[in-house]
Amino acid sequence: MILKDRLKKIPNNSxxxxxxxxxxxxxxILNKYKIDLSKISGARIxxxxxxxxxxxxxxxxxxxxxxxxxxxxxxxSIELISSLAxxxxxxxxxxxxxxxxxxxxxxxxxxxxxxTLINTFRSRKPPKETRWILTTSGTTGKPKLxxxxxxxxxxxxxxxxxxxxxxxxxxxxxxxxxxxxxxxxQSIISGSVLIEPIFEYSLEKKIKNFxxxxxxxxxxxxxxxxxxxxxxxxxxxxxxxxxxGGEIADxxxxxxxxxxxxxxxxxxxxxxxxxxxxxxxxxKKAGFPKNYLKNPPLGINIKIENNRLxxxxxxxxxxxxxxxxxxxxxxxxxxxxxxxxxxxxxVLFRGREDGxxxxxxxxxxxxxxxxxxxxxxLVSAARVYAxxxxxxxxxxxxxxxxxxxxxxxxxxxxxxxxxxxxMLDRHKALASIKIVSGFNLNSSGKIVREV
Amino acid sequence: MTKTKSANNKSELFDKISxxxxxxxxxxxxxxxxxxxxxxxxxxxSGLDSLxxxxxxxxxxxxxxxxxxxxxxxxxxxxxxxxxxxxxxxNNPT
Numbered sequence: 001m002i003l004k005d006r007l008k009k010i011p012n013n014s015x016x017x018x019x020x021x022x023x024x025x026x027x028x029i030l031n032k033y034k035i036d037l038s039k040i041s042g043a044r045i046x047x048x049x050x051x052x053x054x055x056x057x058x059x060x061x062x063x064x065x066x067x068x069x070x071x072x073x074x075x076x077s078i079e080l081i082s083s084l085a086x087x088x089x090x091x092x093x094x095x096x097x098x099x100x101x102x103x104x105x106x107x108x109x110x111x112x113x114x115x116t117l118i119n120t121f122r123s124r125k126p127p128k129e130t131r132w133i134l135t136t137s138g139t140t141g142k143p144k145l146x147x148x149x150x151x152x153x154x155x156x157x158x159x160x161x162x163x164x165x166x167x168x169x170x171x172x173x174x175x176x177x178x179x180x181x182x183x184x185x186q187s188i189i190s191g192s193v194l195i196e197p198i199f200e201y202s203l204e205k206k207i208k209n210f211x212x213x214x215x216x217x218x219x220x221x222x223x224x225x226x227x228x229x230x231x232x233x234x235x236x237x238x239x240x241x242x243x244x245g246g247e248i249a250d251x252x253x254x255x256x257x258x259x260x261x262x263x264x265x266x267x268x269x270x271x272x273x274x275x276x277x278x279x280x281x282x283x284k285k286a287g288f289p290k291n292y293l294k295n296p297p298l299g300i301n302i303k304i305e306n307n308r309l310x311x312x313x314x315x316x317x318x319x320x321x322x323x324x325x326x327x328x329x330x331x332x333x334x335x336x337x338x339x340x341x342x343x344x345x346x347v348l349f350r351g352r353e354d355g356x357x358x359x360x361x362x363x364x365x366x367x368x369x370x371x372x373x374x375x376x377x378l379v380s381a382a383r384v385y386a387x388x389x390x391x392x393x394x395x396x397x398x399x400x401x402x403x404x405x406x407x408x409x410x411x412x413x414x415x416x417x418x419x420x421x422x423m424l425d426r427h428k429a430l431a432s433i434k435i436v437s438g439f440n441l442n443s444s445g446k447i448v449r450e451v
Numbered sequence: 452m453t454k455t456k457s458a459n460n461k462s463e464l465f466d467k468i469s470x471x472x473x474x475x476x477x478x479x480x481x482x483x484x485x486x487x488x489x490x491x492x493x494x495x496x497s498g499l500d501s502l503x504x505x506x507x508x509x510x511x512x513x514x515x516x517x518x519x520x521x522x523x524x525x526x527x528x529x530x531x532x533x534x535x536x537x538x539x540x541x542n543n544p545t
Contacts, residue, residue: 230528230529230530232531359502360502390520390521391501392501392502431509
């Protein structure tokens with residue numbers, strides 16, 4: 001069922017969106033475009049608009065007609081937006097007025113409103129199902145385009161209007177990204193109200209906005225939840241549901257959120273742009289039950305091989321959009337790169353298999369930090385690893401051996417810390433340094449990296 | 452007697468934590484000196500962001516020799532500077 005038909009099921013004139021304090025109803029979303037839309041059939045459009053209130057009427061008008069549309073964040077650089085427009089072979093760009101794309105060469109025609117755009121197209125055959133194109137996070141390399149559909153995106157969406165119409169979802173994510181789009185679709189399809197605060201607002205102001213609008217449901221990363229808990233007014237949000245996703249949720253944050261919001265159901269979700277929603281856990285404990293491996297609760301297969309987690313979603317096309325690069329094996333298994341361990345009846349996350357350190361949602365490659373350290377004259381060898389931290393999940397730490405054993409250790413630590421701040425991005429800088437006398441080497445003479 | 456002692460400990464601990472805070476503030480803000488800190492200062496308004504606070508907690512572990520976030524069985528996130536000091540005081544293992 002296309003988005004428009006789903007919205008038609010919601011009672012007339014219900015408010016679906018509170019955008020910057022302005023209420024927008026289901027009718028306003030459905031009836032914004034009264035023009036003949038058929039000319040846009042079969043088109044491929046890239047949408048780059050910052051407000052949900054503008055994008056929602058557009059996508060509900062074109063879903064089912066266009067071949068594909070991409071949702072691209074306006075927070076991306078002009079270079080990245082341009083390169084995504086080219087690699088996805090889009091025929092037109094529909095973007096904010098103030099986005100400076102006009103001077104970029106070799107781009108498809110640029111429009112700021114849907115009416116003007118439609119008039120330049122000639123109707124072609126509409127697709128069976130419109131492809132919804134999203135970008136990956138790009139934290140491990142350049143963002144790529146992933147092809148979804150409304151049905152693959154709403155596979156786990158709850159559609160009970162009787163319950164849904166009582167709920168108010170707060171938006172804390174970028175709505176163009178997988179997690180944000182999940183919140184957006186969950187909210188509008190079940191007839192809830194979505195509260196969209198101004199993106200640039202401080203967290204405290206966003207929370208105030210949520211309190212004023214009776215927010216009942218929130219979804220955020222563990223790092224953002226920790227910040228929410230540290231914001232004094234946050235306990236005034238009367239939450240019925242708190243969802244954690246995007247990073248590993250540990251016992252501490254699950255229990256802290258639960259204590260802070262005693263009426264809320266707590267769910268942590270394992271999902272990725274490529275695989276979709278893998279599973280959701282509601283028992284407030286870290287990891288997930290081992291029996292998910294045999295009986296996956298949401299139909300996504302899960303397996304562990306060599307302590308590594310793989311998932312399989314048969315509904316997703318396993319190649320990046322506009323590219324031949326596959327992100328899954330021929331039989332559909334996607335390597336999540338997450339290292340896991342089974343303890344009693346629970347599968348627990350142990351970090352990244354490639355040693356990547358997640359500092360409050362930003363990824364750090366230990367090799368990059370090691371290479372910088374090795375350039376310093378004081379350092380003869382270095383091993384960089386994650387040190388767990390209650391605020392950001394982890395921080396970057398290093399063990400180093402010194403070229404001259406007689407160097408004053410505390411002086412060396414201070415110098416190397418300052419050096420790392422100067423040479424690296426803030427989140428990559430060393431939070432803690434240990435001076436050691438030597439390392440365990442493996443058979444090929446490399447420093448043993450423990451996960 | 453005990454009361455006075457713990458009060459003293461608390462102000463001593465306040466001073467220790469605020470001196471580490473000042474160091475972290477400077478290192479995170481290109482050498483600028485830190486603003487005045489009071490018990491009621493809200494942590495997220497104290498000029499350090501999440502990453503800054505994460506670093507503060509690591510430095511405090513080095514300076515004080517313990518990490519209350521690992522010791523405490525209670526999952527707690529202090530909101531003000533006073534709450535942070537009290538969290539360190541009540542979870543001191545010695």
